Amino acid sequence: GEQVEQRPPHLSVREGDSAVITCTYTDPNSYYFFWYKQEPGASLQLLMKVFSSTEINEGQGFTVLLNKKDKRLSLNLTAAHPGDSAAYFCAVSVHSGTYQRFGTGTKLQVVP
Amino acid sequence: DMKVTQMPRYLIKRMGENVLLECGQDMSHETMYWYRQDPGLGLQLIYISYDVDSNSEGDIPKGYRVSRKKREHFSLILDSAKTNQTSVYFCASRPDWGYEQYFGPGTRLTVL
Numbered sequence: 001g002e003q004v005e006q007r008p009p010h011l012s013v014r015e016g017d018s019a020v021i022t023c024t025y026t027d028p029n030s031y032y033f034f035w036y037k038q039e040p041g042a043s044l045q046l047l048m049k050v051f052s053s054t055e056i057n058e059g060q061g062f063t064v065l066l067n068k069k070d071k072r073l074s075l076n077l078t079a080a081h082p083g084d085s086a087a088y089f090c091a092v093s094v095h096s097g098t099y100q101r102f103g104t105g106t107k108l109q110v111v112p
Numbered sequence: 113d114m115k116v117t118q119m120p121r122y123l124i125k126r127m128g129e130n131v132l133l134e135c136g137q138d139m140s141h142e143t144m145y146w147y148r149q150d151p152g153l154g155l156q157l158i159y160i161s162y163d164v165d166s167n168s169e170g171d172i173p174k175g176y177r178v179s180r181k182k183r184e185h186f187s188l189i190l191d192s193a194k195t196n197q198t199s200v201y202f203c204a205s206r207p208d209w210g211y212e213q214y215f216g217p218g219t220r221l222t223v224l
Contacts, residue, residue: 009152032211043202043215044155089154093211098143098162100213102154 002027004092006103014111019077021106023090026071032093033066033073034100039086047075047088080110115139118203118216125223131190133219135203143206144186145170145213146178148199155202161186193223 003026013019031052036044048064050057050073057064061084063076073092077084087107091100117136125131135144142163147155147170157170159178167178175197179187186205190197200220204213 006154034212036215043217045215046212049212098160098206099157102156104152104154 002030002092002094002099002101004090004101004103006090006106008106009104010107010109012109012111013080015081016079019080019084019108019110021075021088021090021108023073023092023103024071025073025092025101027092027094028071029094030071030092032100033064034091034093035064035075036089036091037086038089038105044089077108080108082110082112084108085110116203116205116214116216118201118219121217121219123219123221125193125221127195127223128192129223131193131197131221131223133188133190133201133203133221135186135188135216136184137186137205137214138184139205139207139214140183141205141214142183142208144180145204145206146176146186146188147202147204148172148197149202149218150199158188158201193221195223197221198223 006023033050035047037047038044055066065074087105089105090103093100119134144161146158161167161180177189200218202218203216206213
């Protein structure tokens with residue numbers, strides 16, 4: 001079945017710096033990709049969903065890149081601020097969309 | 113506003129006791145999920161429910177069972193809880209027209 005590896009498990013950056021989190025997946029039939037943010041003690045909130053037809057997606061303060069050839073998904077937080085401190089999870093789903101396979105998470109700390 | 117609720121939020125049980133975790137959603141979503149989250153492991157799928165009385169095992173169903181008698185409610189049952197079932201449990205639901213999942217606030221279960 002699908003395997004999703006997420007790196008790094010922990011990341012500490014200074015305020016204003018960029019932070020990059022990467023996931024690699026194995027199933028070539030993967031079609032939907034998600035990034036979730038989980039603040040301490042809270043639930044998961046959807047940050048962005050990406051379909052395999054689009055390789056670059058921009059949100060507020062971040063960019064998601066999808067490299068289908070290398071089966072790699074990355075989240076790039078530009079100019080990180082302390083409010084970005086949280087755990088981030090990628091998730092990958094095949095065409096039916098029923099199952100999502102989650103990465104193991106990255107705990108990001110943004111230091112003022 | 114889409115909302116998934118979970119009760120209780122915190123629970124302490126002794127080994128061998130029965131545990132009932134409840135999940136509700138007010139969006140008439142057909143598909144619902146139960147996950148557990150352990151440090152360094154991301155979210156692991158326990159069970160998935162496609163609708164009333166239509167449930168399937170996820171990746172780690174052993175020691176758990178589920179019940180879905182109404183579309184808006186999905187219960188996770190631990191018969192004779194074990195200490196290694198100490199975890200945070202998340203319920204989620206998925207809209208029929210989309211692929212992202214909406215998560216509840218989680219239940220922190222401690223089995224002593």
